[in-house]
Amino acid sequence: xxxxxxxxxxxxxxxxxxxxxxxxxxxxxxxxxxxxxxxxxxxxxxxxxxxxxxxxxxxxxxxxxxxxxxxxxxxxxxxxxxxxxxxxxxxxxxxxxxxxxxxxxxxxxxxxxxxxxxxxxxxxxxxxxxxxxxxxxxxxxxxxxxxxxxxxxxxxxxxxxxxxxxxxxxxxxxxxxxxxxxxxxxxxxxxxxxxxxxxxxxxxxxxxxxxxxxxxxxxxxxxxxxxxxxxxxxxxxxxxxxxxxxxxxxxxxxxxxxxxxxxxxxxxxxxxxxxxxxxxxxxxxxxxxxxxxxxxxxxxxxxxxxxxxxxxxxxxxxxxxx
Amino acid sequence: xxxxxxxxxxxxxxxxxxxxxxxxxxxxxxxxxxxxxxxxxxxxxxxxxxxxxxxxxxxxxxxxxxxxxxxxxxxxxxxxxxxxxxxxxxxxxxxxxxxxxxxxxxxxxxxxxxxxxxxxxxxxxxxxxxxxxxxxxxxxxxxxxxxxxxxxxxxxxxxxxxxxxxxxxxxxxxxxxxxxxxxxxxxxxxxxxxxxxxxxxxxxxxxxxxxxxxxxxxxxxxxxxxxxxxxxxxxxxxxxxxxxxxxxxxxxxxxxxxxxxxxxxxxxxxxxxxxxxxxxxxxxxxxxxxxxxxxxxxxxxxxxxxxxxxxxxxxxxxxxxx
Numbered sequence: 001x002x003x004x005x006x007x008x009x010x011x012x013x014x015x016x017x018x019x020x021x022x023x024x025x026x027x028x029x030x031x032x033x034x035x036x037x038x039x040x041x042x043x044x045x046x047x048x049x050x051x052x053x054x055x056x057x058x059x060x061x062x063x064x065x066x067x068x069x070x071x072x073x074x075x076x077x078x079x080x081x082x083x084x085x086x087x088x089x090x091x092x093x094x095x096x097x098x099x100x101x102x103x104x105x106x107x108x109x110x111x112x113x114x115x116x117x118x119x120x121x122x123x124x125x126x127x128x129x130x131x132x133x134x135x136x137x138x139x140x141x142x143x144x145x146x147x148x149x150x151x152x153x154x155x156x157x158x159x160x161x162x163x164x165x166x167x168x169x170x171x172x173x174x175x176x177x178x179x180x181x182x183x184x185x186x187x188x189x190x191x192x193x194x195x196x197x198x199x200x201x202x203x204x205x206x207x208x209x210x211x212x213x214x215x216x217x218x219x220x221x222x223x224x225x226x227x228x229x230x231x232x233x234x235x236x237x238x239x240x241x242x243x244x245x246x247x248x249x250x251x252x253x254x255x256x257x258x259x260x261x262x263x264x265x266x267x268x269x270x271x272x273x274x275x276x277x278x279x280x281x282x283x284x285x286x287x288x289x290x291x292x293x294x295x296x297x298x299x300x301x302x303x304x305x306x307x308x309x310x311x312x313x314x315x316x317x318x319x320x321x322x
Numbered sequence: 323x324x325x326x327x328x329x330x331x332x333x334x335x336x337x338x339x340x341x342x343x344x345x346x347x348x349x350x351x352x353x354x355x356x357x358x359x360x361x362x363x364x365x366x367x368x369x370x371x372x373x374x375x376x377x378x379x380x381x382x383x384x385x386x387x388x389x390x391x392x393x394x395x396x397x398x399x400x401x402x403x404x405x406x407x408x409x410x411x412x413x414x415x416x417x418x419x420x421x422x423x424x425x426x427x428x429x430x431x432x433x434x435x436x437x438x439x440x441x442x443x444x445x446x447x448x449x450x451x452x453x454x455x456x457x458x459x460x461x462x463x464x465x466x467x468x469x470x471x472x473x474x475x476x477x478x479x480x481x482x483x484x485x486x487x488x489x490x491x492x493x494x495x496x497x498x499x500x501x502x503x504x505x506x507x508x509x510x511x512x513x514x515x516x517x518x519x520x521x522x523x524x525x526x527x528x529x530x531x532x533x534x535x536x537x538x539x540x541x542x543x544x545x546x547x548x549x550x551x552x553x554x555x556x557x558x559x560x561x562x563x564x565x566x567x568x569x570x571x572x573x574x575x576x577x578x579x580x581x582x583x584x585x586x587x588x589x590x591x592x593x594x595x596x597x598x599x600x601x602x603x604x605x606x607x608x609x610x611x612x613x614x615x616x617x618x619x620x621x622x623x624x625x626x627x628x629x630x631x632x633x634x635x636x637x638x639x640x641x642x643x644x
Contacts, residue, residue, distance in 0.1 A: 024631060028547075029399040030364035032459070034357070041363055042352035043440065045454060047410035049447030077351040088369035088452045118365065125371030130410045132367060139352070145350050209351060222621050225350075318432035 011099055012087065012117055031118035031191045033083060042080035042135040042142065046071050050127040055170065062189040063129065064105025069191045071133035072113060073123065073262040077199035077210040080135030084118040085110070090125030096198045108117040113195065143201060143266065145206035148226035152206055152267035152293040155276060157194050157285045160215060161251065162187035162240030164258025180242035187240065191262035197287075200279035201266060208266035214257040215303040219265050220299060228266075232291035236308050254308065256301065267293055333421055334409065334439055353440035355405060357458040363601040364402035364457040364464065368393050377492065382420045384511040385451065386427025392511045392534065393455035394435060395584040398520035399532035402457030406440040407432070412447030435517065465523060465530035465588065470548035474528055474544040474615040475591035477598060479516050479607050482537060483573065484509035484562030486580025502564035509562065513584035521611075522601035523588060530588035536579040541587050542621060551620045553614035557629050574631065578623065589615055 035041045048067050050056055056213070068085060075082050091098075111119065118134070150212045166188030168174040169181060176184065194210070201208065207226060209218045209257040215237075221231055235257045244251065268276050273289075357363045370389050372378055390407060397404050398608045409428075415419075432439065440456070488510030490496040491503060494540065498506065516532070523530065529548060531540045537559075545552055590598050595611075602609040623631045 029396040030366040030402060030457070030464075032362040032364055032400075032461065032464055034362040034461060040354040040356040041456075042354055043408065043454075043456070044352040045408045045410050045442050045452075047412060047443045047445055047447075047450075047452060049412050049445055049450075052445055052447050074351040079356075080352060086367045086454060088367050090369060090371050090374075090450060092543075092640065120367050121369045121452075122368055123371055123374055123449065125369075125374050128369075128371075128412060128447065128450045128452075130369060130443075130450075130452035132365075132408060132454040134363075134365070135352070139354065139356060142352075142354055214534075 004191055007226055011103060012120065012122075017136070024144035024165070031084070031086070032081070033081070033118065033134055033245050038138060039136040040139040040142070042075055042078045042137050043132065045130065045132045046074070047128065047130040059189065060102040061105035063108050064102040064107075065190050067129045067131050068106055068109050068133070069130045069193050070262065072109070072193035072195060073191065073210040073212070075133055075135040076193050076195045077143060077208045077264055078135070078137060079141060079198045079202045079205075079208070080137040080198060082113050082115045082133065082135045083145065084115050084193065085131055085133040086118055087120040088130040089122050090128040091122070092124070092127060122287070123129065141202045142200065145204050145207055145209055145222050146225035148207040148222050148228055148267040148293050150228060150293055150295050151270060153270055153276075153289050154219065154230055154265065154267055154291045154293060155287050155289055156211075156215065156238060156265050157197055157263045157280070157287050158261070159238040159240040160261050160263065161243040161250065161258045162252035162261035163191065164241065164254040165246070167260070176245060180245050183240070183242040185265065187242075188260060191260065193262060194264045194283070194285060196283035197280060197285045199284045201268075201276070204272050204275050204279055205266040205268045209265055211261040211263045211265055214259040215261075215265060216299060217257045222267065223297065223299060226293075227297070228229060229294045229296045230291055230300070231294055232299070232301045234301050235304050236288060236290050238286070238288045323568065331386055334442065353406070355407070355440065355456055357405070360460060361458040362457050362461040362464070364397055364400045365454065366393055366396035366450065367454045368396070369450065369452040371478060381511065382423040383427035386424040386429075387431050387512050388578070389451045389453050390431050390455070391515050392584065393453045394431070394515035394517060395513065395534070396524070397455055397457040398515050398517045399465060399530045399586055400457070400459055401520045401524045401527075401530070402459040402462060403521060403576060404435050404437045404455065404457045404517065406438050407435055407453050407455040408440055408451040409442040411442065411444050412450040413444070414446070414449060435611075439529075460524070465520065465527050467529055467531055467544050468547035470529040470544050470550055470589040470615050471591070472615055472617050473592060473609050474549060475592055475595065476541065476552055476554065476587065476589055476613045477609050477611055478533075478537065478560060478587050479519055479585045479602070479609050480583070481560040481562040482533070482583050482585065483565040483576035483580045485513065485582035486576040487562065487565050487568070498567060502567050505562070505564040508605040509588045510582060513582065514583060516586045516607060518605035519586055519602060519607045522605045523590075523598070524584075526594050526597050527588040527590045530586055532582040533585045533587055534581060536581040537583075537587060538578045539623060542563075544589065545619065545621060546589070548615075549619070551616045551618045552613055552622070553616055554621070554623045556623050557626050558610060558612050560608070560610045
């Protein structure tokens, strides 16, 4: 007898794509994937939990989008081409309306990226979505975190801080104009993974990471893994359109420590500036040069007079201690 | 500033194995794995949720073992060689003693299988463990569910039903002898994935599945996918050692519908009986021939007189309706 959760699992059983790398998907003990010759499989897992990553009652269509988008963002930061994903889903009850909406958001993005759901697990339990995503990348052209070099330019895609502003709207009922509210909530709930940019940066960028926890913290991972430091110019930060409505200090805080931006931060040699700009144009994304990699460990953010900027957030200082 | 959950994640950061297929593990946006030339990557995901798959207060060391074992069992059923796994873990609080014990159980099995944790995610939330496991298998030698053929023998490894008996002990305080209690609980909490057998059956078995939901249901998946039926002889069922203490009807029910056995059920041509027995000997596992694949859809279990056996469980009849 099929349980209601077996039936739910069937909800996710869709026609196969004809990509050729996925030999066997849902319905066997394992899925089988073969990466192209001379390429590695890039793998990332993210778990989204109710009450931690989203509020109870969050729109399931946006959750479906976001659960996949944050994983695709990890592939983008690696310069990997998406191939497929698995989904493990715990649900308090078999709510068909919720599932229909969740699946709509999930598969709209999957179809756009031409990737398929290759397997997974569905069970009763407190709401929890765990997606594992698979991509391929030529083994020695992956955009790792540990490849930054002294004098590399530090670049960021898109803009920063609007998702953090969206969180203020949701959790603290911050009132903004209708337009700014829409922009900020869209950035929070429906992040855009920068996959095309990641692919275009293969062979150009020395290191890359996606901004999930905030620029300071995530650039800090590149610096730690590369055993180097960085200097950023605060005036160069691409402040999100909605965030521009706030005071300068809030702009700075949210752009540097906001999180949930899912932009790519990457390092490339100054000699490749033209190629970076061409790659960004090709990917249809704006990129901004923020600063330089330096030999001294630690991360310094300077104002227009060249003085270190002061930030309220204590997290700012953390990475300046090697 | 590292959160307590970042620190927990570091708990899982261990020395690298030198297998050569994992190029990049924990600490970057993605892990990178390259399967051997001409092999595919086999991938499976299982999510274990407190209150659903185990009781609150369950021994964390056993949970660590079981969370990985049930995933390795899926690789075994595919004939795939384990390479690595990712772990996404939601925990109500950062409990160091719990984590130390969980990690001990997890890594004892991982070390035994010589596989490494390649990445994952750690977050606060209701207890939930989601493991995704990666193995490699020659693409056209994978033991799929859809490969059974008419007249194939149906085999089962090890014994059946003791894990189900263990569940009675845990949930209904069933009293057994000390030895039988120990056996049944060991089977429930610390299943042994049949990896060596799965590898040895490449090129011999036409189809395979692991028994997680019970023989009837799981063999049913092979029959559905292969569009065939089967006849089993009840007297041939390898009843678990502890389960032999129970009445014949309970033995039959638990062996056929118990679940959590994590034995391999596989189909192979009668001409390959000697090779099956050699493969089992090589893998150090007992195998038992239970019946045959037949062209008529449905699953029939016969007693020693050749009459269909009656079972209390309603799930029994399900797969006899094509």
